[in-house]
Each structure stands twice: as structure tokens, then as C-alpha cells.
Amino acid sequence: MDSTKETSNTYKEDLLLRMGLNDNKAGMEGLDKEKINKIIMGATKGSRFYGNELKKEKQVNQRIENMMQQKARITSQQLREAQLQVDRFAMELEHCRDLSNTIVHVDMDAFYAAVEMRDNPELKDKPIAVGSMSMLSTSNYHARRFGVRAAMPGFIAKRLCPHLIIVPLNFDKYRVVSKQVGICLAPTSICSWVSCRIRSQLQMPRHNWPEERRRYFIKTGNSAENDEPGKEVNNLSEYELSASPLLFEDSPPDLQPPGNPSQVNCKEQNKLQIPQKSVVFGTSAEEVVKEIRFRIEQKTTLTASAGIAPNTMLAKVCSDKNKPNGQYQILPSRQAVMEFIKDLPIRKISGIGKVTEKMLKALGIITCAELYQQRALLSLLFSETSWHYFLHISLGLGSTHLARGNLQVEG
DNA sequence: TACATACAC
DNA sequence: TATGGTGTATGTA
Numbered sequence: 365m366d367s368t369k370e371t372s373n374t375y376k377e378d379l380l381l382r383m384g385l386n387d388n389k390a391g392m393e394g395l396d397k398e399k400i401n402k403i404i405m406g407a408t409k410g411s412r413f414y415g416n417e418l419k420k421e422k423q424v425n426q427r428i429e430n431m432m433q434q435k436a437r438i439t440s441q442q443l444r445e446a447q448l449q450v451d452r453f454a455m456e457l458e459h460c461r462d463l464s465n466t467i468v469h470v471d472m473d474a475f476y477a478a479v480e481m482r483d484n485p486e487l488k489d490k491p492i493a494v495g496s497m498s499m500l501s502t503s504n505y506h507a508r509r510f511g512v513r514a515a516m517p518g519f520i521a522k523r524l525c526p527h528l529i530i531v532p533l534n535f536d537k538y539r540v541v542s543k544q545v546g547i548c549l550a551p552t553s554i555c556s557w558v559s560c561r562i563r564s565q566l567q568m569p570r571h572n573w574p575e576e577r578r579r580y581f582i583k584t585g586n587s588a589e590n591d592e593p594g595k596e597v598n599n600l601s602e603y604e605l606s607a608s609p610l611l612f613e614d615s616p617p618d619l620q621p622p623g624n625p626s627q628v629n630c631k632e633q634n635k636l637q638i639p640q641k642s643v644v645f646g647t648s649a650e651e652v653v654k655e656i657r658f659r660i661e662q663k664t665t666l667t668a669s670a671g672i673a674p675n676t677m678l679a680k681v682c683s684d685k686n687k688p689n690g691q692y693q694i695l696p697s698r699q700a701v702m703e704f705i706k707d708l709p710i711r712k713i714s715g716i717g718k719v720t721e722k723m724l725k726a727l728g729i730i731t732c733a734e735l736y737q738q739r740a741l742l743s744l745l746f747s748e749t750s751w752h753y754f755l756h757i758s759l760g761l762g763s764t765h766l767a768r769g770n771l772q773v774e775g
Numbered sequence: 776t777a778c779a780t781a782c783a784c
Numbered sequence: 785t786a787t788g789g790t791g792t793a794t795g796t797a
Contacts, residue, residue, distance in 0.1 A: 413787050423780095499788050501784090514784090519789045715793095717782045749794070 378421050382718070383408055388711060389676035390687035391474075391508040402526060406522045424719055428726045431745055435727070438744055447740040450755065454628040454739070457759055462674070463696040465764040466649045469671040469679035473688035477504040478542055478666045480531045492529045493521055501533060505688065541664055571673060578660060580642040653691050670706065674701065677762025680714050701760035705732045713757055732758050 383400040387393070397687035408414050425552050456713065476494040481487045481504060491507035493500045497518035507513075510525035518530050645655040653670045660668045671682025672693035678701065685692040697757055711721045727742075729735050735742075743751040756762065 408787080411794080417787095420780095495788090496786090498786050501788090515788085519786055715782070719781060747795075 365759060375421070378420065378425065380405070380563075381722070382417055382421050382541060383414070385511050386513070386718075387511075388507070389513055392503040392513065395511055397511075403523050404511075404520055405527070407523055424722060428723055431723060432726065435741070436743070436747060442744060443740055444741050450739045450743045450751075453752075454755060454759065455756065457761060461698065461759075461761065462764045463698070463701075465674060466696070467673055467764070467766070468649070468653055468656070469673075469683040470549075470653075470660075471669050471683045471687070472543075472660075472670075473667045474502055474504050475541075475666075475667055476502045476533065477507075477531075479537055480534070483537070484531075487529060488532070490529055491525050491527060492531060493518065494531050494533055496530065496532065498529070514687060522590055541666065544663050545660055545668070546774055561721040573647065577645055578646070578655065579642050580655070581645060581657070582641045582660065582662070616638050621741070627764070650691070650693055652692075657689075657691065675760075675762030675764045677713065677757070678704070678760060681708065681712050685710070698760075705758070705760040708732045710735055710757065716762070717752070732760075 380401055384404055385392075385395070385397055387395060387397065399762050403581050429595055437678050477492055480492065480494055482693040491504065491508070491510060491512065493503040493512055495501045500512070500514060500516050500518050500521055502514045503512045503516075503521070507521070507528055508527060510521075510528070513530060521528055521530070528556060591653055643658070645651045645658070649672050653672055657668050660666065667689040668690060669687040671679040671685065671689040672691065673679040673682050674694065674696045678694050682692040682694060695701050710716045710724060711718075713732075716724075724730075724735070727745075728736055729738055735754055737750070739755055739758065742754050746754070
């Protein structure tokens with residue numbers, strides 16, 4: 365066998381994986397990866413960056429080789445013992461599984477790019493990215509169709525998409541919007557942290573909330589902001605009976621952008637001609653999150669996506685599922701969690717990066733189900749912290765509460 | 776302790 | 785022309 369050729373081919377594939385397009389991101393499905401990678405590699409080959417990446421790639425390959433040698437030395441006896449120990453631990457974890465909390469992960473869609481598009485209408489319908497010729501922070505969905513994404517140098521992005529408009533970063537602006545987004549969570553009885561990413565813990569269900577506290581008046585044009593439902597409704601309480609807002613209790617239509625509020629299905633036939641349409645949200649977690657996203661959009665004219673799940677790990681993954689401008693919930697049952705986890709690629713989980721992905725792939729592990737199948741082996745090849753972490757993932761377990769008083773804003 | 780690596784944003 | 789800056793966690797010498 366021609367081992368030289370073998371090796372060089374393998375390296376080529378390795379480098380494509382390391383430097384080629386990473387399409388593990390919303391809005392990047394079905395791209396012509398081959399064509400895109402050709403352009404990327406053409407722009408990067410021979411650079412210092414390229415040399416450095418090559419070196420790092422070799423280190424990772426070495427690590428994998430060491431691991432495989434270690435694996436070859438494992439006896440079936442060792443494996444059996446490991447299996448017993450791991451399963452004992454897994455049983456303990458299972459015993460402690462907590463499905464009683466609801467974690468919400470809110471994530472602004474293409475945040476920086478969305479802010480820039482909002483503030484400069486000329487950018488609408490054009491492929492844009494935020495950052496510089498050296499480095500991009502994010503891109504809009506239009507640009508993603510060309511393979512342009514966050515963490516890509518601007519000059520390469522320009523080769524992929526010559527019409528790309530690169531807008532410089534305006535951190536002050538993003539900070540302001542982040543604050544606004546944080547405010548949007550407060551009245552929903554949710555505590556949470558704020559910026560372009562928000563994790564929040566649903567503290568108390570609001571079964572007892574009166575409808576008025578869940579009603580919002582849809583903003584049209586530049587009218588006053590309406591992010592305080594209680595207040596607004598108090599002013600209008602005399603109209604209550606005739607206003608007859610739609611109450612969609614737990615199975616409402618999907619919310620539409622305020623641009624076409626008619627689809628929110630509101631009744632308008634109130635005698636007093638209240639100049640705004642209103643909408644009332646239900647009390648389920650799904651409804652609370654719809655309300656949050658509605659509030660965010662009303663306040664900032666930007667859209668957010670969200671994930672709802674029994675723990676932070678799953679909520680984060682869920683928030684990506686229906687991006688942009690959507691949400692997804694994993695119901696709080698073991699079966700629902702395991703079903704969701706089964707075919708999920710481990711790379712989708714926060715904390716599994718490209719190195720871990722590659723190491724596990726060398727062991728035949730791509731999905732969470734495979735991660736579970738190999739649990740005994742993993743306990744022999746990785747540190748305790750690591751295999752505990754892997755086991756948590758493969759059982760769909762994660763943190764069920766948020767520190768720091770419940771609201772965390774990242775960005 | 777100090778340094779390196781992995782990861783997220 | 786050009787491939788970030790910062791913070792956290794973990795592992796190792």
C-alpha cells in the first residue's frame with residue numbers, strides 16, 4: 365500500500381476539516397462546500413496562519429495516535445470492570461435526574477448584523493458582515509449563503525462574496541440593545557443575565573396571572589413603547605370588555621413580525637377604536653417564551669430564537685433548532701430528552717469543540733447515543749472529569765439551575 | 776504556581 | 785496586507 369499517499373490524503377482532509385468551512389451554524393445548510401473550501405484554501409495556503417494550523421493539526425493527530433495505542437492495550441477484563449463502575453455511576457445520575465425546572469435559552473439572531481441592518485436600511489437585502497477585513501464577528505443570513513460566517517477573516521469572505529459589505533463593530537450600540545433585551549425578560553416572572561445571548565430560568569409558573577398582565581399592544585410605526593403590560597392595561601381597563609383580545613391558551617398561532625400584524629389574528633372590532641391591536645399570551649412555558657420573543661421584537665425590532673428544556677445544556681441546543689426567529693421545547697420527560705439526544709451530533713453540545721470532536725470520532729463516536737455506547741471505554745481513556753462530562757451529555761443531563769441570581773447575559 | 780490547551784463568544 | 789481578544793476550565797510540569 366502506498367502509505368505516503370495515504371498520509372498526505374489524510375492530512376489534506378484534516379486540514380480541510382480544520383480550515384475549511386465550518387457549516388455547523390444556522391443558515392448554512394446545503395452550501396457548495398467543495399467550491400467554498402477551494403476558495404478558502406486558495407487564500408490561506410502558504411500563509412503563516414496555515415503553517416501554524418498545520419502544526420496544531422499534527423499535535424492533535426499525535427494525541428489521537430497515543431489514545432489509540434492506549435486503547436489497544438486495554439484488556440477485555442479491564443473493560444468489563446470499567447463497564448460495571450460506569451454503569452453504577454450512571455445509575456446514580458439517573459436517580460438524581462431532575463426534570464422539575466424549566467430552563468430557557470434566548471439567543472438573538474445574527475445579533476450584530478441584525479442591529480446594523482436595522483439602523484441602516486440600505487443594508488437590507490444585502491449580504492453583510494460585521495467586523496473588519498481581518499476578522500468578522502458575524503454575518504447576516506444572506507451572506508451565510510455564500511459561506512461567509514463568524515470567525516472568518518474579512519478578506520477571505522470578500523473572495524467568497526465580492527459584494528459583501530463589511531460594517532465595523534459598534535460595541536456601544538450592541539450594549540444598549542442587550543440591556544433592552546434584558547428588560548424584556550423582567551415582567552415575565554423570569555429572572556435571567558443579558559446581551560446577545562441570554563439564559564434564563566423560569567422561576568415560577570404564572571398560572572394565577574390575570575390576563576391583563578399577559579396582554580400586549582402591538583406597536584405600529586414609531587408609537588410609544590409598550591413593554592409594561594400592567595401599566596398599559598390599567599390605562600385601558602375601562603375598554604376591557606369590548607377590546608376582546610385573542611387569548612391563545614397554550615396552542616396559539618405562531619407569532620409574526622409586527623410588519624404584518626394581521627396574522628396575529630387579533631380581533632379589531634372594538635367600539636372605541638383603540639389604535640393598537642393587542643395580543644394575550646398563555647401561561648405555559650412555550651407561551652411565556654413566545655411572549656419574551658414578542659417583547660424583544662417590539663422593543664428592538666430584532667428577532668430572537670429560544671430553547672426550552674429541563675436543563676441548560678439542552679436548552680442551549682434547542683435554541684439553535686428553529687433559528688432564526690423560532691423556538692423549540694423539549695418536554696420534561698426522560699423519554700422526550702432521550703429521543704432528542706439520540707441522533708444529536710456531539711459537536712452540537714457546548715463544550716465539545718473541534719479537537720474533542722475529532723478524538724471521539726477516532727473512536728467511532730459521532731452522536732450522543734454512540735457516546736453512551738462507548739462509556740466504559742471512555743472512562744479508561746479520559747480523565748475522570750472528562751468521562752463524567754461525557755456521561756452527563758449522553759444521558760441528556762445538565763445544570764438545572766442558574767447561578768448569579770438567575771439572569772445571565774453573555775456577549 | 777506557571778504554563779499550555781480547549782472552548783465559547 | 786490581512787486569521788481576534790478575553791475569560792474560564794482543565795491538565796500537566
